[in-house]
Amino acid sequence: MHTLSHICRELGLAYDGEDKIIRGLNTLKDAETSEISFLENSKYVSQLASTRAAAVFITPDTVHRLPEGVTAIVTETPYIMLAKASALFTRERLEHTGTPAAIGEDTVVEEGSYIADGAVIGERCHIMPGVIIGNNVVVGDNTVLYPNVTVYRDCVIGSDCIIHAGTVIGSDGFGFATTQQGEHVKIYQNGNVVVEDDVEIGANTTIDRAVFASTVVKKGVRIDNLVQIGHNCVIGEYSVLVSQVGLAGSSSLGRNVVMGGQSATAGHLTIAPFTTIAARGGVTKNVDKAGVYGGFPLMEHRRWLKLQGILARLLKK
Amino acid sequence: MHTLSHICRELGLAYDGEDKIIRGLNTLKDAETSEISFLENSKYVSQLASTRAAAVFITPDTVHRLPEGVTAIVTETPYIMLAKASALFTRERLEHTGTPAAIGEDTVVEEGSYIADGAVIGERCHIMPGVIIGNNVVVGDNTVLYPNVTVYRDCVIGSDCIIHAGTVIGSDGFGFATTQQGEHVKIYQNGNVVVEDDVEIGANTTIDRAVFASTVVKKGVRIDNLVQIGHNCVIGEYSVLVSQVGLAGSSSLGRNVVMGGQSATAGHLTIAPFTTIAARGGVTKNVDKAGVYGGFPLMEHRRWLKLQGILARLLKK
Amino acid sequence: MHTLSHICRELGLAYDGEDKIIRGLNTLKDAETSEISFLENSKYVSQLASTRAAAVFITPDTVHRLPEGVTAIVTETPYIMLAKASALFTRERLEHTGTPAAIGEDTVVEEGSYIADGAVIGERCHIMPGVIIGNNVVVGDNTVLYPNVTVYRDCVIGSDCIIHAGTVIGSDGFGFATTQQGEHVKIYQNGNVVVEDDVEIGANTTIDRAVFASTVVKKGVRIDNLVQIGHNCVIGEYSVLVSQVGLAGSSSLGRNVVMGGQSATAGHLTIAPFTTIAARGGVTKNVDKAGVYGGFPLMEHRRWLKLQGILARLLKK
Numbered sequence: 001m002h003t004l005s006h007i008c009r010e011l012g013l014a015y016d017g018e019d020k021i022i023r024g025l026n027t028l029k030d031a032e033t034s035e036i037s038f039l040e041n042s043k044y045v046s047q048l049a050s051t052r053a054a055a056v057f058i059t060p061d062t063v064h065r066l067p068e069g070v071t072a073i074v075t076e077t078p079y080i081m082l083a084k085a086s087a088l089f090t091r092e093r094l095e096h097t098g099t100p101a102a103i104g105e106d107t108v109v110e111e112g113s114y115i116a117d118g119a120v121i122g123e124r125c126h127i128m129p130g131v132i133i134g135n136n137v138v139v140g141d142n143t144v145l146y147p148n149v150t151v152y153r154d155c156v157i158g159s160d161c162i163i164h165a166g167t168v169i170g171s172d173g174f175g176f177a178t179t180q181q182g183e184h185v186k187i188y189q190n191g192n193v194v195v196e197d198d199v200e201i202g203a204n205t206t207i208d209r210a211v212f213a214s215t216v217v218k219k220g221v222r223i224d225n226l227v228q229i230g231h232n233c234v235i236g237e238y239s240v241l242v243s244q245v246g247l248a249g250s251s252s253l254g255r256n257v258v259m260g261g262q263s264a265t266a267g268h269l270t271i272a273p274f275t276t277i278a279a280r281g282g283v284t285k286n287v288d289k290a291g292v293y294g295g296f297p298l299m300e301h302r303r304w305l306k307l308q309g310i311l312a313r314l315l316k317k
Numbered sequence: 318m319h320t321l322s323h324i325c326r327e328l329g330l331a332y333d334g335e336d337k338i339i340r341g342l343n344t345l346k347d348a349e350t351s352e353i354s355f356l357e358n359s360k361y362v363s364q365l366a367s368t369r370a371a372a373v374f375i376t377p378d379t380v381h382r383l384p385e386g387v388t389a390i391v392t393e394t395p396y397i398m399l400a401k402a403s404a405l406f407t408r409e410r411l412e413h414t415g416t417p418a419a420i421g422e423d424t425v426v427e428e429g430s431y432i433a434d435g436a437v438i439g440e441r442c443h444i445m446p447g448v449i450i451g452n453n454v455v456v457g458d459n460t461v462l463y464p465n466v467t468v469y470r471d472c473v474i475g476s477d478c479i480i481h482a483g484t485v486i487g488s489d490g491f492g493f494a495t496t497q498q499g500e501h502v503k504i505y506q507n508g509n510v511v512v513e514d515d516v517e518i519g520a521n522t523t524i525d526r527a528v529f530a531s532t533v534v535k536k537g538v539r540i541d542n543l544v545q546i547g548h549n550c551v552i553g554e555y556s557v558l559v560s561q562v563g564l565a566g567s568s569s570l571g572r573n574v575v576m577g578g579q580s581a582t583a584g585h586l587t588i589a590p591f592t593t594i595a596a597r598g599g600v601t602k603n604v605d606k607a608g609v610y611g612g613f614p615l616m617e618h619r620r621w622l623k624l625q626g627i628l629a630r631l632l633k634k
Numbered sequence: 635m636h637t638l639s640h641i642c643r644e645l646g647l648a649y650d651g652e653d654k655i656i657r658g659l660n661t662l663k664d665a666e667t668s669e670i671s672f673l674e675n676s677k678y679v680s681q682l683a684s685t686r687a688a689a690v691f692i693t694p695d696t697v698h699r700l701p702e703g704v705t706a707i708v709t710e711t712p713y714i715m716l717a718k719a720s721a722l723f724t725r726e727r728l729e730h731t732g733t734p735a736a737i738g739e740d741t742v743v744e745e746g747s748y749i750a751d752g753a754v755i756g757e758r759c760h761i762m763p764g765v766i767i768g769n770n771v772v773v774g775d776n777t778v779l780y781p782n783v784t785v786y787r788d789c790v791i792g793s794d795c796i797i798h799a800g801t802v803i804g805s806d807g808f809g810f811a812t813t814q815q816g817e818h819v820k821i822y823q824n825g826n827v828v829v830e831d832d833v834e835i836g837a838n839t840t841i842d843r844a845v846f847a848s849t850v851v852k853k854g855v856r857i858d859n860l861v862q863i864g865h866n867c868v869i870g871e872y873s874v875l876v877s878q879v880g881l882a883g884s885s886s887l888g889r890n891v892v893m894g895g896q897s898a899t900a901g902h903l904t905i906a907p908f909t910t911i912a913a914r915g916g917v918t919k920n921v922d923k924a925g926v927y928g929g930f931p932l933m934e935h936r937r938w939l940k941l942q943g944i945l946a947r948l949l950k951k
Binding site for chain 3: 093114130132150152166168171172174176178182183184186226230244246248262264266282299303306307
C-alpha cells in the first residue's frame with residue numbers, strides 16, 4: 001500500500017490532483033478504485049471510459065479520453081512505468097514472521113520438507129520430503145504433495161488434490177516491458193495461483209502466478225507432466241491437459257476441454273467448453289464452438305485430416 | 318490382496334460363483350489367475366477367449382463371451398469400476414516401517430537427501446543432496462543421482478546409471494476413467510519403472526510408472542533433458558531420446574531407435590529397431606521397417622523433404 | 635592434468651614424439667597448446683592446418699595432413715577415443731574440501747539449502763530452501779535462487795539474476811560417441827555454464843554445461859519455463875526465450891533474438907541479432923539477416939502465412 005504521491009515520486013513522474021491510497025495495479029477493465037492502471041496499446045482505448053482505476057499511466061495524446069475522477073499520470077512509456085511501479089507492490093519472497101504454519105489433524109509433514117510461516121494446511125494431507133511451501137499458502141484437506149514440489153507464497157490449493165514431484169506452482173509469469181534500447185524491465189507478478197478441489201497435476205509441470213489477480217485451475221482438472229500454464233490462465237472444470245501442452249498467458253479454457261500432447265495456445269484466447277484440441281494442435285484464434293480441432297494454424301480436425309490427404313496426393317504426382 | 322467378495326462389496330457390484338483371492342488388476346492379455354481384468358472397448362473383445370483373469374468387469378451384452386471359469390462382474394461401466402478397484406490395490410506413498418534402507422559399501426549419501434525405509438542402494442553410488450528415494454527402490458552399483466532427483470517407491474534403477482538433477486522417475490501415469498458427467502476417476506498406477514544398466518537420463522525428465530507391470534528403459538539408453546515417457550512404455554537397448562521428446566503411454570521402441578528433438582508418439586505404437594525419427598516427427602502409426610522417418614503425420618523422411626520442395630514451389634507460383 | 639603418455643597408455647594407443655602436459659580436450663579450432671583435439675568428420679579437415687592442439691586423435695588416412703609439431707594419435711575411432719579421454723579430465727561431482735563457501739554480506743541462506751565447498755556467493759542474495767549449489771559456483775550480488783534450483787559445480791551466475799524453482803543449470807550436455815555395435819560412450823562434459831548479469835530464468839528450465847569451454851547466457855536475457863538450452867549455446871544480450879523452446883547444442887543467438895513458444899533450433903546454427911522466430915518455428919539453417927521467421931523448415935514468416943493461405947485454398951477446392 002502506497003500513496004499515489006509516493007509512487008510518482010519513485011518513478012520521477014508528476015500528476016495533478018489529490019493524493020490517493022493505492023493498493024495495487026491492474027488492467028483498465030479490472031482495476032478497483034484503489035488501483036493504478038495503464039494504457040499503452042491503443043487496442044484498449046475504449047476501456048478508458050468505464051475504468052474505475054484511481055489513476056492511469058497514459059500517453060499525452062490519449063490523456064483527454066480519461067474520465068473525470070481518474071488521475072492521469074502522463075508518460076511516454078506507460079508500460080515501462082507499470083513495470084517499475086510493480087516493484088513497489090511485490091512482497092518479500094520468504095518471510096520469517098514468527099507465526100508458524102497451521103497444520104491440520106492427521107496431516108503428515110515428512111522430514112526434509114519446508115513450510116513457511118503463515119501457511120495453512122488442512123487435514124489428512126501428505127507433505128513429502130523436499131516439498132517447499134511458501135508464506136500464507138492455503139492447502140485443503142486430503143491433498144498430497146509429492147517430493148520436491150514447490151508452491152510459491154500466497155497460492156491456494158484445494159482439497160483432494162495430488163501434485164506430483166518437481167512441479168512448480170506460483171512461479172512468476174513471463175512479464176516485462178522492453179525499453180527502446182531493447183532492455184527488459186521486470187513486471188513483478190503480484191497475483192497468485194488458485195487450484196481448486198480434486199485436481200491432479202503431473203511431474204515437473206509449471207503453473208505461473210498471475211500478474212494481477214489469479215491463475216485458476218478449476219475443479220476436477222487433470223494435468224499431465226511437463227505442462228506449461230502461463231500467468232492468468234483459467235482452466236475450466238474437468239479439463240484435461242496432456243503432457244507437454246503449453247498455454248500462453250491469459251488462455252481461458254471452458255469446462256471439459258481436452259488439449260492433446262504438445263498442443264498449445266497463443267495468448268489471450270478462449271476455448272469453448274467440451275472442445276478437443278488434437279495432439280500438437282496450435283490454437284491461433286478463439287474457439288467459439290465445441291468440436292475437435294487440430295493443426296497449426298488451428299482448423300477443424302476433419303479439415304486437417306483432409307489437408308493431409310491432399311498433401312499425400314501432391315506427393316504421389 | 319483382497320477377496321473378490323470384498324472388492325465387489327466396495328464397488329456395490331454383484332457376481333455369481335465362488336470367492337477368490339485377488340492380488341491386483343491387469344489387462345485381459347496379461348492378467349494372471351489372481352488378477353481382475355476389464356472389457357470396455359470392443360476392440361479387445363477377441364482377447365476374452367484366452368484371458369487367464371480370475372474375474373472381469375464386463376458389460377451385460379458381452380458377458381456371454383467370457384470363457385468358463387472366469388467370473389463375470391457385470392456393470393455398465395467396466396472402466397470406471399476398474400478405476401475404483403485400483404484404489405484398493407494402491408500402496409502407501411511413504412511408509413515408515415523401521416527397516417532402514419540398505420546402503421552398499423563406498424556409496425556416498427550426501428546430507429540433505431532422503432532414502433526411505435526398505436530401499437536397497439548398491440556399492441559406490443552417489444546420492445546427492447535433495448535426492449528423494451522412495452520405499453523399496455532398488456539401485457545397482459556405481460549409479461549417480463544428481464540433486465533433487467525423485468524416485469518413487471518400488472522403482473528399480475540399474476548399475477552404472479547417471480540421472481541428472483530434477484528428474485522424476487515413477488510418478489503416476491496419466492490414467493483416469495471419465496464418467497458420463499465428464500468427471501474423472503483416478504486409475505491408481507500400481508506398477509513401477511525399471512531402468513536397466515548403463516542408462517543416462519538428463520535433467521527435469523519425467524518417466525511415469527506403469528498402471529500395471531512396468532515402464533522399462535533398457536540397457537544403454539540415452540535420454541536428454543525435459544523428455545516425457547508415459548506409463549508402460551518400453552525403450553529398447555541403446556535408444557536415444559533427444560530433448561523434449563514425448564512418448565505417449567505404451568509406446569514400444571526397439572533397440573537403437575533415435576527420436577530427434579521434440580518428436581513424439583501417439584499411444585500404443587511400436588517402432589522397429591534401428592529406426593530414426595527426425596526432430597519433430599510425430600509417430601502416428603506403427604513403424605514396422607527400420608528407416609528414417611519424419612513429419613506429422615509420420616512419413617519416410619525423404620518423402621517429407623520432397624513435400625517441403627513441393628510446398629516451396631507452390632509458394633513461388 | 636595428465637601427460638600425453640599417460641592418456642595414451644590408458645586408451646591403449648601409441649604415438650611418436652615427445653611427451654607433453656595435457657590440460658584438457660577441445661575442438662581443432664579452439665584447442666590450446668596444452669589440449670588434445672580430434673578429427674573424425676571430414677567436414678573439419680580444413681581446420682587441421684591451423685590447429686594449435688598439442689595432439690590430435692586422427693585416422694590413418696588423414697594423419698599426413700597434420701601440421702608439424704602436433705602429435706598424431708592414430709586410431710580408427712577418434713571420436714570414441716575423445717570420449718574415453720574425457721573421463722580422465724572430469725572432476726569429482728561433489729568435493730568436501732574443508733574450504734567452506736564464502737557468503738557475502740546480507741545474503742540470506744535459507745534452511746534446507748545446500749552450498750558446496752568453494753562456492754562464492756555475493757551480497758544481498760537469497761538462496762531459498764531446497765537450492766543445491768555445487769563446488770566453486772560463483773554467484774554475483776542481489777541474485778535470487780528460488781526453491782529446488784540446482785546449480786552444478788563450477789558454473790557462474792551474475793548479479794541481479796532471478797532463477798525460478800526447479801531450474802537446473804550445468805547438467806551434462808547430451809554427448810556420447812556411438813560404437814559400431816551401437817553402444818554409447820559418454821563424453822564427459824568438462825565445461826560449465828556462465829549466466830551473466832540481470833538474467834531471469836523461469837521454472838523447471840534446463841541449461842546444459844559445455845563439453846569444452848562454456849554455455850553462455852548473456853546480460854539481460856529473459857528465459858521462460860521448461861526451456862531447454864543445449865551444451866555450448868550462446869544466447870545474446872536481451873534475448874527472449876518463451877516457454878518450451880528447445881535450443882540444440884552450439885546454437886548461437888545474437889542480441890535481442892526472440893524465440894516464440896515451442897520454437898527450436900537444430901544444432902550449430904547462428905541467428906542474427908534482432909531476429910524473431912515465431913512460435914513453433916524450427917530453425918533449420920543459419921539466419922543471417924534479421925527479420926521474422928517461422929515454420930518448419932524455417933522460412934520468412936510472411937511466406938509461412940502465404941503458404942497457409944495456399945493450403946487453405948487447396949482445402950476449398
